[in-house]
Amino acid sequence: MAVNVSIPTILRTHTGGQKSVEADGSTVAEVINDLDSRHTGLKDRLVKDGALHRFVNVYVNDEDVRFVGGLEASVSDGDSLTILPAVAGGMR
Amino acid sequence: MARYDSLLDTLGDTPLVGLPRLSPSSDVRLWAKLEDRNPTGSVKDRPALAMIEAAEKEGTLTQGCTILEPTSGNTGISLAMAASLKGYGLVCVMPENTSEERRQILQAYGARIVSSPAEGGSNQAVTVAKQLAEQNPDWVMLYQYGNSANAEAHYRGTGPEILSDLPNVTHFVAGLGTTGTLVGVGRYLHEQKPGTQIVASEPRYGELVYGLRNLDEGFVPELYDADVLNRRFSVGSYDALRRTRQLLEYEGIFAGISTGAVLHAALTVGERAVAAGEPAEIVFLVADAGWKYLSTGAYGGTLDEAAQQLDGQLWA
Numbered sequence: 001m002a003v004n005v006s007i008p009t010i011l012r013t014h015t016g017g018q019k020s021v022e023a024d025g026s027t028v029a030e031v032i033n034d035l036d037s038r039h040t041g042l043k044d045r046l047v048k049d050g051a052l053h054r055f056v057n058v059y060v061n062d063e064d065v066r067f068v069g070g071l072e073a074s075v076s077d078g079d080s081l082t083i084l085p086a087v088a089g090g091m092r
Numbered sequence: 093m094a095r096y097d098s099l100l101d102t103l104g105d106t107p108l109v110g111l112p113r114l115s116p117s118s119d120v121r122l123w124a125k126l127e128d129r130n131p132t133g134s135v136k137d138r139p140a141l142a143m144i145e146a147a148e149k150e151g152t153l154t155q156g157c158t159i160l161e162p163t164s165g166n167t168g169i170s171l172a173m174a175a176s177l178k179g180y181g182l183v184c185v186m187p188e189n190t191s192e193e194r195r196q197i198l199q200a201y202g203a204r205i206v207s208s209p210a211e212g213g214s215n216q217a218v219t220v221a222k223q224l225a226e227q228n229p230d231w232v233m234l235y236q237y238g239n240s241a242n243a244e245a246h247y248r249g250t251g252p253e254i255l256s257d258l259p260n261v262t263h264f265v266a267g268l269g270t271t272g273t274l275v276g277v278g279r280y281l282h283e284q285k286p287g288t289q290i291v292a293s294e295p296r297y298g299e300l301v302y303g304l305r306n307l308d309e310g311f312v313p314e315l316y317d318a319d320v321l322n323r324r325f326s327v328g329s330y331d332a333l334r335r336t337r338q339l340l341e342y343e344g345i346f347a348g349i350s351t352g353a354v355l356h357a358a359l360t361v362g363e364r365a366v367a368a369g370e371p372a373e374i375v376f377l378v379a380d381a382g383w384k385y386l387s388t389g390a391y392g393g394t395l396d397e398a399a400q401q402l403d404g405q406l407w408a
Contacts, residue, residue: 008299009299054310054312055310055311055312056310057326059325059326062296062325062326062327062328063323063324063325063326064292064294064323064324064325064326066318066324067318067321067322067323067324068323082296082326084296084326085310086310086311086312
């Protein structure tokens with residue numbers, strides 16, 4: 001099950017500068033494990049103590065996975081997974 | 093009532109209007125809460141006035157004081173209006189990549205602007221403001237990201253207005269910035285009408301805004317309470333612009349760009365309700381009107397061109 005994963009600038013040292021990479025898995029955790037097997041060190045940046053890092057947001061098709069099962073959120077073939085650092089809202 | 097003693101008294105009690113043409117079906121309906129009908133034209137008048145009043149009550153804000161706030165727009169404009177009427181000074185820290193209109197309005201109200209680097213976005217503005225607060229201990233930083241009066245304003249105002257105007261509300265959708273609107277309205281609706289879905293729409297910016305962000309120095313507003321939210325969507329500038337234009341074209345509502353992102357999330361939950369065969373009454377919040385964004389090119393040309401121009405700007 002191929003998923004397109006978009007990588008934020010700060011993590012592209014792990015992907016040789018690539019903005020987006022392919023990965024397999026039927027849950028967010030599986031996708032991250034697969035990513036880590038291809039791009040060593042990525043998992044450590046994203047997951048801490050078995051949960052997503054506090055300042056990392058992961059979206060499957062634009063929806064924040066924390067509200068749909070977290071690392072166990074399901075992922076389907078052709079989905080897009082976006083990783084972003086947490087930022088303050090814009091024009092507040 | 094249409095007569096008020098002063099501009100400040102016109103705060104709140106904003107209209108809730110149906111969207112007959114954009115609603116997904118006759119039993120999955122969208123309702124727009126028009127927060128641009130506030131004294132300075134945005135939802136931020138609610139938290140800004142509430143924070144000032146709370147600080148006055150506590151005695152930290154007294155005549156002649158200078159208020160300091162990291163803000164790239166609407167909160168600054170609200171504070172600037174209230175500060176000028178109440179006799180306070182105002183210093184706003186804002187990222188340099190915010191629209192020219194906002195700078196001009198702030199200056200017209202007499203506020204001082206300190207620019208923070210575009211690369212850091214609002215995170216950087218918060219950092220610069222905290223440094224300024226240390227260097228100027230007599231200035232009063234209201235700090236919208238962590239001030240409980242922000243969420244409280246929505247708990248006491250926006251939430252009750254929505255429930256009173258639409259007792260069968262099923263969803264509330266708003267933008268996620270300081271998180272005050274969603275946390276305040278969400279807490280109220282969860283208490284008064286358990287089962288109401290609280291949905292966040294978060295702007296997704298161009299790479300410049302995230303570029304230098306170190307993952308260990310991320311920023312989550314102190315007010316944020318994930319337990320209040322049921323879903324959270326990240327909406328890019330293309331979808332935000334597309335919906336902003338649809339809202340204008342189909343319903344006549346000239347809203348700011350962040351409202352387009354909120355409408356996008358509202359339509360997403362609406363379409364899911366239709367697919368599930370469930371009725372829904374979805375309220376979404378129109379944070380402001382489009383006037384302040386005209387110079388961004390959001391309302392003319394092709395969507396692709398407009399989205400490209402927005403890349404790297406803070407549009408919500």
